Amino acid sequence: MGESRRRCDAMTAEVSWICRTCANQYPASAEPPGKCRICAEERQYVPETGQEWTSLEELAAEGHRTSWTELEPGLFELAVTPSLGIGHRGLLVHTPRGGVLWDPPGFLDEAAVEFVRANGGLLGVAQSHPHLCGVQGEWSDRFRRSDGRGAPLWIPRRDAEWVLRSWDAVDWWDDRLEVAPGVTLIRTGGHFAGSAVLHLAAAAEGRGALLVSDTMMVLPGSRRVSFMRSYPMLLPMPARHLARLLASLDGVQYDRIYGGWTDRLVRSGARGVVRDSAELYRCWLTGSATDPDQDG
Ligand SMILES: [Zn+2]
Ligand SMILES: [Zn+2]
Structure with a gap:
């Protein structure tokens, strides 16, 4: 020895x-x-x-820590400081059946786990797309059920090739999945084939909200969103993919959008913001918009 x-x-x-x-x-x-x-x-x-x-x-030894902030009743932000990886936030939606965790960051500590435990436990983990899965497997493992199965990871079948671990806990879904009453995953495609939003029917004082991350990007100023195949590599989303994304949200009632990063928020009027932003994007993408200084 x-x-x-x-x-x-x-x-x-x-x-x-x-x-x-x-x-x-x-x-x-x-x-x-x-x-x-x-x-x-x-x-x-x-x-x-x-x-x-x-x-x-190693991240804990470097001083990374988690913190929770209530954004509105029943919706909490999970932040990691110092920032890590892509720097996104996680969001936790309280439901009577337990918390729905959206896009967990790449770090957790006991304080983060304890907060969820003290607030009804973890119903499952949802993801917007494969870039922002962080330590979702750790969350699943730490909330194992009595039968030994990890807390469900809801992953769209269309993004199966990007799953990094073959967890027993994956629940595959296709176009829509209501994970708790009024809490619904909607596959929009676009950034990834399985890119999704999470619709919260009761959020925004009952007017509804979307959690979006990279599915659409909430921009500075809070009155625009944009749509890209890649944000860091600046690859545009083709018009046909944007059309499909918008069609997937037809009839969905929402007035607010929570982006994937702290303070990225469209507080109200979000359906109009998406409509106008998509039209502006399409005009520049297709070249139908003009710049008098260059096109005159
Ligand atoms: Zn992404
Ligand atoms: Zn990587």
């Missing part, structure tokens, strides 16, 4: 590696994956300095 054995154990210990760039967590392995599948694809990027990996333990 002694030092050499302990060193050996440490060397072979399995770690659930987290990509430093996107903060998605991979299955446990002794060595980190060769590359991050998410970042190596054209919608993300690998830094010029190369692929880097970390772990929950």
Whole structure:
């Protein structure tokens, strides 16, 4: 035993590696994956300095911490400071059956878990798209049911190829899934084939709200959204994909939009904001908009 054995154990210990760039967590392995599948694809990027990996333990040692903020009754923001990966926030929706966690960041600590435990537990974890899954598997593992199954991870079947861990806990869905009364996943496509929004019928004083992340980007000033195939790599969303996205929201009642980052909010009038933003985007995409200084 002694030092050499302990060193050996440490060397072979399995770690659930987290990509430093996107903060998605991979299955446990002794060595980190060769590359991050998410970042190596054209919608993300690998830094010029190369692929880097970390772990929950290392992030905690570096001083990362979680905090919760109530955004409106029954809706809470989960933030990580210092910022990590893409820097998005998680959102937790209270329901009588437990919390619905949307797009968890790439770090959690006991304080974050305890907050959920003290507020009705975790009904399941939903994702907008594969870039922002963070440590969703950790959340599922920490809220295992009495039958041993992890808390459900609701993942659209259309994005199955991007699932990083083959969890027993995945509940596949197709175009719509009401995960709790008035809390409904809607697949819009666009950024990814399985890109989704979460519709909260009772939010915004009963007028309804959408959680959107990259499915549509809430822009500074809070009166515009935009639509992209890739935000960091600046690839536009084709008009036919935008048309399908808008059609998937036909008849959905909402007045507010919560973006994927702190303070990204369209407080009211959101349906009109989406309509006008989509029209402006389409005009520039197709070239029907004109700039008198260049087109005159
Ligand atoms: Zn990555
Ligand atoms: Zn994205």
